[in-house]
Every structure is written in structure tokens, then in C-alpha cells.
Amino acid sequence: MKSTNPDDLERLAAITPSGAMKRQIEDAIFENLLATDPEAALKRAKATDAPLVAAVQLAKIGASLLTSDPEKAFGIGADILAACPEKLAPEKRIDIGSNNMSWGAEPNTATKFMESLLIKDPSRTLEMTTAGSDTVSATFRDLSRKWAERDLPAYTDWVNHQSDPGIRNAAASQIVSQLSSQGHFQEAAEWAMSGQKPDPGNLYNLAIQWSRSNREDASAWVESVNVSEDVKSNLRSFLKHNE
Incomplete structure (x- = not known):
């Protein structure tokens, strides 16, 4: 279909009902443009109504x-x-x-x-x-996880320079996850409690990971951590239900 005359493809796309065939035709139109006129392809992409x-x-x-x-x-x-x-x-x-x-x-x-x-x-x-x-996207979480997996020291340095509490908490969760997976639970605990308002989700995930490695140490940390009684009660429940 890519070798079909572009004008013919445009006319065919105009009369084809929505569905898989129309998408294939539109893909072929775009691929032709990308190969012959990248600027026109860019203009077409920006004008596309479907975000994905x-x-x-x-x-x-x-x-x-x-x-x-x-x-x-x-x-x-x-x-x-x-x-x-x-x-x-x-x-x-x-x-x-x-x-x-x-x-x-x-x-x-x-x-x-x-x-x-x-x-x-x-x-x-x-x-x-x-x-x-104002929110942390799924894309941010996915890319931050990949960076933390690839180069944790560089990623950690970047997180340390973040001033927005929401971004910092979301970014810190990847450090907690990586440190936990490496068995560095005390350091992970420090990161889970860092920031102006620690994210309970980081604490719960750490508690579960830690308990799988050493339940006694995880329980001792839960009892010593400086959080509200509601959060502490939830942490105890997490440990109990993951025995």
C-alpha cells in the first residue's frame, strides 16, 4: 500500500469507513509523507485528532x-x-x-x-x-523507573535537587524500590521518610519488601517509624496479611 499513489490513498481514506482498513490507509499516507516530505508529515501528525x-x-x-x-x-x-x-x-x-x-x-x-x-x-x-x-503522570513514573534501574546514583542526585513535594515523593519511590530490591532496607527506609510529607505508599511497599527478607527487622522498623497511628496501623496490617 505504501507504493500506491498518495492522491489515490487520500481519496480512498476519505470514502473508507472508520475501522482497521481506514487506519491502515492513513498509516500508509503518513509513511509516504515521512519518506518524501518530513515537514508535511510533522504538520499532519500535529493535526491528528487521536492523541495516541x-x-x-x-x-x-x-x-x-x-x-x-x-x-x-x-x-x-x-x-x-x-x-x-x-x-x-x-x-x-x-x-x-x-x-x-x-x-x-x-x-x-x-x-x-x-x-x-x-x-x-x-x-x-x-x-x-x-x-x-500539577500531577505526576504515568509517563513520568515509567521513565523515572527506567532511569533509576539504569543509573541509580545519577538518578538519586537528580531527585535530591527536586523542590516540588509531589514530584520528589513520586521520584523517591523509585529509589525506595531499587534500594529494597538490592536489600538496602535501612537506606530505603530513610528515603521513604524523606521529604516534607512522606508518601504512605512508599512505606507500605518497603514494609512488604522488607518483611519478605527479614520479618523481625521489618516489624521493628514499623514500630519505630515516626508516622501517624493510622499509617502505623495500616503498616502492621500489611505485614500481617503478607505473612
Whole structure:
């Protein structure tokens, strides 16, 4: 379909009802533009009404510029986040066994492109995900986890420079998770309690991880940690229900 005359594809798209076939035709139109007129492809992607489709199309353009024009690639990354401020891939239900279901998202062109930006300049990429937003997005959580997994010292240094409590707590959760997975529970506990208002979610996750390694130490920490009685009671319940 990519070799079909572009004008014919446009006419075909105009008369094709919504569905898989129309999406294939529109994809072919975009791929033709990307190969022959990248600026027109960029204009078309920005005009696309469907945010997730726009994100994927923009990512294809951005990926082609990563080496030749990284500044423009980062600009396109900002366009992607503007189109999809919360998440870059649709979620779907996943069967995890024992009649349990979970929700997850498969990596797509947009998520992979943002990961490429993260590798090139991690701090700039994370800051792009929080620009102009009062909430912490799923994209921020995903990219911060990947940076923490790849280079925990550099990521920790970045977190230490964050002044927004919401961003810092969300970012610190990745440090707590990484330190816990490495068995550094005391250090993880310090991070879980850091910040102006510690996130109870970080405390609960740490308590569970710690109890799996050493229940006595985890219980002793729960009794000593300086939190409200409600949070402490919930921590005790978490430990009891995960025996």
C-alpha cells in the first residue's frame, strides 16, 4: 500500500469507513509523507485528532532526527507529551493467573522514542514530563523507573535537587524500590521518610519488601517509624496479611 499513489490513498481514506482498513490507509499516507516530505508529515501528525495516533506519528519523526538534529527531536518529545500528558500507550487487561487480572501497557513507538530521549539526556526528559502539570503522570513514573534501574546514583542526585513535594515523593519511590530490591532496607527506609510529607505508599511497599527478607527487622522498623497511628496501623496490617 505504501507504493500506491498518495492522491489515490487520500481519496480512498476519505470514502473508507472508520475501522482497521481506514487506519491502515492513513498509516500508509503518513509513511509516504515521512519518506518524501518530513515537514508535511510533522504538520499532519500535529493535526491528528487521536492523541495516541499523533504520539506514535510524532515519535517516528523524532526518531529520524535523534542523531542529525537532537534539539528538534526533544522538541517533538515535548509535542508528544502535550498530546498525551498522562500515558503514551493504551492499557489492556492482562491475565496474571489464579483468576486475577492486572492492567498494563505494551511499549509502542512513542514510549520507545521517549526512552531514547531518556538515554540521551535523562534529567531533561524527566523535566519535560512534569512541565506545566500539577500531577505526576504515568509517563513520568515509567521513565523515572527506567532511569533509576539504569543509573541509580545519577538518578538519586537528580531527585535530591527536586523542590516540588509531589514530584520528589513520586521520584523517591523509585529509589525506595531499587534500594529494597538490592536489600538496602535501612537506606530505603530513610528515603521513604524523606521529604516534607512522606508518601504512605512508599512505606507500605518497603514494609512488604522488607518483611519478605527479614520479618523481625521489618516489624521493628514499623514500630519505630515516626508516622501517624493510622499509617502505623495500616503498616502492621500489611505485614500481617503478607505473612
